[in-house]
Amino acid sequence: MKLSESDIRTILRAADDIIGQGGRSLLAKILKGSREKKVLQYELDQCPAYGCFHSAKLQDVIDKIDWMIDYDFLDIEYSGKLPMVVFTERGWQIESDQRADELLSEWNQWVAEGRQSPDMGYLKDRNRQMILLFIEKVRETQDRKYISYLQEWEKIDYKKVRAEIRATIKALEANDPINQEVVQKRKESIKEALEGSAPQDLLLKCWECGKRFTFTVGEQHFYKQKGFVHPKRCEECRDRRYG
Ligand SMILES: [Zn+2]
Structure with missing residues (x-):
C-alpha cells in the first residue's frame, strides 16, 4: 500500500485536531465522519478532514493510519496508559x-x-x-x-x-x-x-551480550503500535531474563 499525497495530507490535518490527546481509533472516526458523542463533544466534526473517508470501511481507515505510522508521518506516544497519536518531525x-x-x-x-x-x-x-x-x-x-x-x-x-x-x-x-x-x-x-520513509529491518546491538540482532519491520510495527521504545536486548537475553 502507498497512500496518495492527498490522503497523507488529509490524515495529517485530522490528526492535528487531536494531537497528543487522542488515539488511532478517534482519528479514524474523524476521517470516517462518525457522529459518536466524543467526536461531536470536541467539535471534531468542524475539522476540514472530517468525513473525508466516509465511504471507506473503518478498518481500511485504520490501515491507512497505521501506514502513516510505519512510514514515519505519525507516531504513538503514551500519555499514562493511553496511546496517543503524535506527529513525527516529517509529519509536522x-x-x-x-x-x-x-x-x-x-x-x-x-x-x-x-x-x-x-x-x-x-x-x-x-x-x-x-x-x-x-x-x-x-x-x-x-x-x-x-x-x-x-x-x-x-x-x-x-x-x-x-x-x-x-x-x-x-x-x-x-x-x-x-x-x-x-x-x-x-x-x-x-x-x-511527502515521500515518507519506508520501514527497514534494523540491526541493533544487545546491551547485555553485545551481539547484533535484527529488529524486523514486523516487530517495529508492533512496537510502534504499542508505543514501545526499541528493544535493548536480543531475543536470547530477553528469554533468559523474562522467560
Ligand atoms: Zn543478548
Missing part, C-alpha cells in the same frame, strides 16, 4: 506548512467577503513555528490587501511575533522582493517529506 513539517496555507486561504476568504477588523485572538498561543511560517507566506504573496489584518493582529500578539508582523507590513508596503530560492527550497523539502 508537512502539517505546519499546510496549516499555514489554511490560515492564508481563510484570510483570502475574509478579504473577499469584505470582513473588517476581525478578532485576531485565534492566532495567539498557536504553535510558534507554524505562525511564523504563516507570516512568511503572507509576505510572499506581496499583496497589500492583508495589511489591515496584520495591523489588527500586531496589537494583540507577543513581542517576537509582533516584530515579524511589523517587518512584514513594512515589506508589503515597500513591495520588497521575495527570496524565490527560499520558497523553492521549502517546496522541495515538503515534496521530499
